[in-house]
Amino acid sequence: MTAVRTALADGITTRYEVIGTGPPLLMLSPGGFDSTLESWRTVGVYRQLDLLERLSARYTCITFDRREAGRSGGRLERLTWVGYVAQAIGLLDHLGVERAHVIGGCVGCSTAAALAVAHPQRVRSMVLYSPAGGMKYRMKQLDRFARHLAFVQAEGLAAVVALARSTDAGFATDPRVGPWNSVIRTDPAFAEAYAACDPARYALLVTGTARLMFDRDTVPGVEPEDLLCLDVPALIVPGEDDSHAPSAARYLQECLPRAELWDVPVAEQTRETAPARILEFLDRY
Structure with missing residues (x-):
C-alpha cells in the first residue's frame, strides 16, 4: 500500500x-x-x-x-x-x-x-x-550559513524571497536562498512574515542555528x-x-x-x- x-x-x-x-x-x-x-x-x-x-x-x-x-x-x-x-x-x-x-x-x-x-x-x-x-562537514555548514547571512545583510530579506521564488535551488546548491527557501515558495503568508522580520533578530536566528547545530567536528x-x-x-x-x-x-x-x-x-x-x-x-x- x-x-x-x-x-x-x-x-x-x-x-x-x-x-x-x-x-x-x-x-x-x-x-x-x-x-x-x-x-x-x-x-x-x-x-x-x-x-x-x-x-x-x-x-x-x-x-x-x-x-x-x-x-x-x-x-x-x-x-x-x-x-x-x-x-x-x-x-x-x-x-x-x-x-x-x-x-x-x-x-x-x-x-x-x-x-x-x-x-x-x-x-x-x-x-x-x-x-x-x-571537520570538513562542519566547516562547509558554517560557511553556508555565513554566505547566506552576507547576502541578507547586503540585499535584505525581501531579496531572499524574490530569489527563492525565481529558482528551485536549495540551500546546499545556493546558500543565498537560506534554509527556509522551500517554505517561502509554498506558503505566501510565511514569505510575507519572513520578508518583514527584523534583520537583527533574523541574524540571531541564523547565527544561532549554525553555531548550535554544528558545534563539533x-x-x-x-x-x-x-x-x-x-x-x-x-x-x-x-x-x-x-x-x-x-x-x-x-x-x-x-x-x-x-x-x-x-x-x-x-x-x-x-x-x-x-x-x-x-x-x-x-x-x-
Missing part, C-alpha cells in the same frame, strides 16, 4: 508517504537541509541502493519531507535537532505508531540518534547509514554522554567523503553500547549487499 498525505506534526504541515507492509520503519531522509521523502530515491549513494523498494517488501516504510524542506511547512525560529525530533515523533503519533525501527541517511542519522536519546521507548532499533559529520545533534547510556541496538554504515567522514561512523561506534559497524567501503555498498545487510539487522529486533 502506498499513500502520500499530509499531517500536522509538532504543529507543522508534514508531507509523508507510507509504503509497504510489516513492522513500522521510520526513515529520516538524507539531503541536508533539502531532505525530502524523494531523497531516498534521488540523493547520492541512495540512488543506487533501492533501499526503499527492498525494505518496504518486509516493513511499513514511513518517509516524509523534513520541516523546511520539500512540501512540508516550517516556522521562522532557530532550527534545532530537538525540533526535527518533535516533527518525527508527531508524525508517529499521527499514524498511531507507538514503537518503530528508525533509519537515518546522511544528516538523518543525527535526528535518528537524537530521537532515540529523547524517546528510547519509541525506537526498536536504528540504522545509521553514512552519518554526516567530520564529528556527528552533530547528540551529546556523547547520552549516546553512551543508550540501550538501543544500532547498525552503523560508514561513508567516506568530506561530508560523511569515516571518523563520524567510528565515533558513533565508540559511543553506542549496542552498535554494530558494517565496515565496508562505499564501493562495496551495493543494491545487492546493503539492503540485505540492513534487513538482516532489522529482522533480529
Whole structure:
C-alpha cells in the first residue's frame, strides 16, 4: 500500500508517504537541509541502493519531507535537532505508531540518534547509514550559513524571497536562498512574515542555528554522554567523503553500547549487499 498525505506534526504541515507492509520503519531522509521523502530515491549513494523498494517488501516504510524542506511547512525560529525530533515523533503519533525501527541517511542519522536519546521507548532499533559529520562537514555548514547571512545583510530579506521564488535551488546548491527557501515558495503568508522580520533578530536566528547545530567536528545533534547510556541496538554504515567522514561512523561506534559497524567501503555498498545487510539487522529486533 502506498499513500502520500499530509499531517500536522509538532504543529507543522508534514508531507509523508507510507509504503509497504510489516513492522513500522521510520526513515529520516538524507539531503541536508533539502531532505525530502524523494531523497531516498534521488540523493547520492541512495540512488543506487533501492533501499526503499527492498525494505518496504518486509516493513511499513514511513518517509516524509523534513520541516523546511520539500512540501512540508516550517516556522521562522532557530532550527534545532530537538525540533526535527518533535516533527518525527508527531508524525508517529499521527499514524498511531507507538514503537518503530528508525533509519537515518546522511544528516538523518543525527535526528535518528537524537530521537532515540529523547524517546528510547519509541525506537526498536536504528540504522545509521553514512552519518554526516567530520571537520570538513562542519566547516562547509558554517560557511553556508555565513554566505547566506552576507547576502541578507547586503540585499535584505525581501531579496531572499524574490530569489527563492525565481529558482528551485536549495540551500546546499545556493546558500543565498537560506534554509527556509522551500517554505517561502509554498506558503505566501510565511514569505510575507519572513520578508518583514527584523534583520537583527533574523541574524540571531541564523547565527544561532549554525553555531548550535554544528558545534563539533564529528556527528552533530547528540551529546556523547547520552549516546553512551543508550540501550538501543544500532547498525552503523560508514561513508567516506568530506561530508560523511569515516571518523563520524567510528565515533558513533565508540559511543553506542549496542552498535554494530558494517565496515565496508562505499564501493562495496551495493543494491545487492546493503539492503540485505540492513534487513538482516532489522529482522533480529
